[in-house]
């Protein structure tokens with residue numbers, strides 16, 4: 001579900017590997033004839049993928065990949081409850097819901113408790129997956145048995161899927177790395193240098209670990225693909241929309257508001273979560289304030305540099 005960049009890339013990769021795939025688009029436009037998503041225009045969707053805007057066309061499909069933005073996941077689950085509630089739902093989005101302050105796996109569990117929920121996350125650009133470039137992902141599912149089955153279902157010759165039962169760690173890693181990527185983009189966009197970016201990545205990772213530990217995640221999960229792996233990719237590549245959003249903020253350039261930039265809303269959500277739980281998340285808070293245009297880059301920098309000195 002979701003024929004944007006990621007949903008299309010996953011459909012293409014899985015169909016190429018022989019899976020029976022139906023790709024659901026909210027708005028079909030001319031996709032069924034052009035066999036292209038306007039979010040991934042260079043990629044031709046193979047005939048093996050059934051493209052539809054009518055969800056019941058998914059028929060008996062027992063696994064549904066939800067590749068919609070994190071802030072829309074809850075609405076999608078509610079709108080299509082009848083079709084989704086008895087299936088295995090794999091959230092492919094990276095973010096924290098602003099209303100409930102929950103990640104995708106927890107959002108599924110709360111909204112459709114009868115469904116089996118899982119999350120697919122980790123360092124991966126849609127364009128790379130669609131081109132068949134080697135990519136490693138994390139599949140997190142509270143049920144070890146379902147996780148094992150999903151790992152088999154979603155792995156292909158070029159997509160290597162690792163599994164974990166730590167859904168909270170996996171979803172926090174994917175959500176928070178986007179916030180830190182915005183901070184890194186701002187640093188580079190404002191000309192603060194690579195050393196500043198390395199500091200933000202490292203201290204940002206400390207914030208990810210702190211929040212994850214407080215919410216009951218396994219610290220090892222954060223050191224894996226869904227945390228450190230995706231942080232490394234997103235904070236260093238101009239293919240990342242979150243990083244590019246930060247670059248534009250830092251440079252004072254115009255922002256492309258049509259793009260999905262998950263870290264913007266998530267910076268606000270995790271800042272609220274931090275306040276509620278009494279957890280210090282200074283980089284996330286600064287990103288939220290910058291995103292809301294509440295502070296300048298200069299103030300953001302001074303805020304971080306003037307904090308009390310501490311042990312690492």
Ligand SMILES: NC(=O)c1ccc[n+]([C@@H]2O[C@H](COP(=O)([O-])OP(=O)(O)OC[C@H]3O[C@@H](n4cnc5c(N)ncnc54)[C@H](O)[C@@H]3O)[C@@H](O)[C@H]2O)c1
Pocket residue numbers: 002003004005006007026027039067068069070072075076092093094095124125126127259260262
């Ligand atoms: N693009 C990537 O490289 C990539 C990689 C890994 C994970 N992701 C994650 O996948 C998620 C989706 O990202 P994307 O890149 O595909 O975004 P996108 O903007 O390319 O596509 C989003 C899709 O969701 C659809 N959509 C939006 N609101 C909807 C709603 N209310 N109901 C139904 N459909 C709706 C849009 O029509 C669009 O087709 C994000 O959480 C992102 O972090 C993306």
Ligand SMILES: O=P(O)(O)OC[C@H](O)CO
Pocket residue numbers: 094122123124125126178181230233234239240241242243260261262
């Ligand atoms: O373009 P971004 O910033 O949403 O990043 C895409 C993926 O999450 C990278 O793993």
